[in-house]
Amino acid sequence: MKLIYCAPNLLLVKHFQNLLEAHGIGCIVKNENLNSAAGELPPTECWPELWLTDEANYGEAAQLLFPSANEQIQPSWTCPRCDEWLEGQFNQCWNCGEYRIN
Numbered sequence: 851m852k853l854i855y856c857a858p859n860l861l862l863v864k865h866f867q868n869l870l871e872a873h874g875i876g877c878i879v880k881n882e883n884l885n886s887a888a889g890e891l892p893p894t895e896c897w898p899e900l901w902l903t904d905e906a907n908y909g910e911a912a913q914l915l916f917p918s919a920n921e922q923i924q925p926s927w928t929c930p931r932c933d934e935w936l937e938g939q940f941n942q943c944w945n946c947g948e949y950r951i952n
């Protein structure tokens with residue numbers, strides 16, 4: 851299992867799930883129904899998450915979901931606001947919402 855995408859917008863997460871499944875890449879959505887718990891949990895812990903069932907598909911899945919990052923794999927980065935470590939495909943901090951600067 852490998853997390854490939856996380857966003858507050860469930861429709862977008864489901865769209866990505868459909869896209870991967872259309873290419874035969876197994877994946878599941880977690881936290882689909884956790885929005886009702888918002889307020890009791892930190893908000894980002896309630897965000898829907900898209901997980902690959904087989905992380906060997908990660909490269910192919912990343913190319914499908916993030917074609918603009920295709921030619922050059924983005925380096926991982928550290929959030930300037932909360933110091934969270936983020937993988938290169940994320941342009942926004944899942945923890946505090948800060949955008950990547952570079």
Ligand SMILES: [Zn+2]
Binds near residue numbers: 929943945
């Ligand atoms: Zn952050």
